[in-house]
Amino acid sequence: MSISKDGKGQILYRKAKRIIPGGTQLLSKRPEMFLPELWPAYYSRAKGCKIWDLDGNEYIDVSYMGIGSNVLGYANDEVDAAAKEAINSGGMCTLNAPEEVYLAEKLIDLHPWAGGVRYAKAGGEAMALASRIARAHTNKDIILFCGYHGWHDWYLSANLANKNALDDLHIPGLEPLGVPKGLAGTNLPFHYNNIDEFYALMDKHKDNIAAVVIEPIRNDYPEDDFLKKIRTSTEKSGVVLIFDEVSAGFRLCAGGSHRVLGVDPDIAVFAKGMTNGYPLTAVVGKSDVMDAAQETFISSTFYTERVAFAATLKSIEVYERERVWEKQSEYGKIIQKGWKDLANTAGLKIDVGGILPMSHFSIIGNENPLIYKTFVTQEMLKRGYIASNSFYTSNAHSAEIINQYLKHLGDVFKRIAELNGSGITVESQLEYGVCQSGFGRLN
Known part of the structure; x- marks a missing residue:
């Protein structure tokens, strides 16, 4: 999937910043927290763990699921x-x-x-x-x-x-x-x-x-x-x-x-x-x-x-x-273990934390962790995922969805390792700037 600063959501957000102080009502939803200039910013509809942006592009949300508010999934x-x-x-x-x-x-x-x-x-x-x-x-x-x-x-x-x-x-x-x-x-x-x-x-x-x-x-x-x-x-x-x-x-x-x-x-x-x-x-x-x-x-x-x-x-x-808490923890175990296994396979150092339903990771290397976070978000967006360095599990996710997500994330981790090994900085591969740290508790 191609991503562009000229999508309807990106254009609308630039308008929002002129008339809404801060651009959004919630710091944690500001596009600068994820992928400056390229984040879709707005949704037309959401169902389960899928989101459609204003251009009709479909994504799977493997990040915050409504900043943690949709435990059962979107539009239950x-x-x-x-x-x-x-x-x-x-x-x-x-x-x-x-x-x-x-x-x-x-x-x-x-x-x-x-x-x-x-x-x-x-x-x-x-x-x-x-x-x-x-x-x-x-x-x-x-x-x-x-x-x-x-x-x-x-x-x-x-x-x-x-x-x-x-x-x-x-x-x-x-x-x-x-x-x-x-x-x-x-x-x-x-x-x-x-x-x-x-x-x-x-x-x-x-x-x-x-x-x-x-x-x-x-x-x-x-x-x-x-x-x-x-x-x-x-x-x-x-x-x-x-x-x-x-x-x-x-x-x-x-x-x-x-x-x-x-x-x-x-x-x-x-x-x-x-x-x-x-x-x-x-x-x-x-x-x-x-x-x-x-x-x-x-x-x-x-x-x-x-x-x-x-x-x-x-x-x-x-x-x-539906005993949703059991699924949240089950999926969290798969995710946290998956992150560690992917990093180990790629030769990356990673810090994984959070309670199982609200997991997060940070890649530790020669560059600022926010650079790695931005690159992950950028590359996963191209693959059709609303992703960051956190994953809040929901009843709408499944082991199959998570395993497919981990497969794609593994490719991104490998690319980071390749860049590290070649002497090319990850930051140089960002299409725009580095995401803001902002709300540290979500990082």
Whole structure:
């Protein structure tokens, strides 16, 4: 397949950059993150794990599957049918949609430690909501956090007190422009599996800590009872423990990854992993903590729209019935082993990481890893794949699709090895520039 900067999607994106600041609404979807000037940028339709661009070209998505939001695959028939039924019945009304109660019951059934649920529309928004509830419940200000948790003021305020606070927590170089300077010192970072760093922060700020916010798992599994020690410390101190399950939720089991890891929080936040592409998030928490949501002000018209509730209920039903978490892990094992085998055959050094349903790799050589990533994306696009250096598995993938993908990727790895051996740089083989690092947690 030939690729060109003059495709309809490429032309439309150049127009978008003139009238939409940043070009897109999501950093992780910017074409510069993948293949500058050549990335298709826009889709006309998507089904299963296939995408058609504006020129009608067909691709297989072996990258992020809607940035992790389409666990069942694109345009799942059952989920979309439930959404269409909700539309036909009226997506918005002066009265409330009963599905929000049914979904709350389902989420509490999956998480018996919980007793209350509130909703929002986006993951970062839900994390802001959870942080507000924790501060309202404790009447304290400081939040200790580990990992990435969105774009809102409470989170970006970490870079007010220390401009490098977020650099090694997946997003380097963020300027907290527009964040009130008075929030400096209210959000303090610690690192995953570094329990001594956590203890030091708890001791230093013990009288004013409202919450500890952490992704229970991202790339590495907890070591030396890391999560259990945090749970013990927060319980002893009366601090709200919030698990950000926006990415990991509904990957390792039906519900949160904490169910597999054996540690229950006070609040867990769910989003794209449970909705199969529909905009809905859930803040699930213990009854006494969630009661604070009634004492503070959290209210929005579109938190009540019906369509996403109906779609999410059906998505969870399909997820459980087909035991999708088992397929996600099975495919992840094939992918991670395949990457290592291909690199070994080609004579390349590779670093493979991530939990099985959300795997990623980095080729290590004489050139910047982003150069290798860009070359892989460029060459795989020519072969009909939306690919990068990450693979989020879905129910729409299959062992056959993955094995064909690995076969093509093996040819690209061999070409990289040939270039390395000939003294020709991989960068010289890029048709345009090197992709941007941007959102480090996806690399």
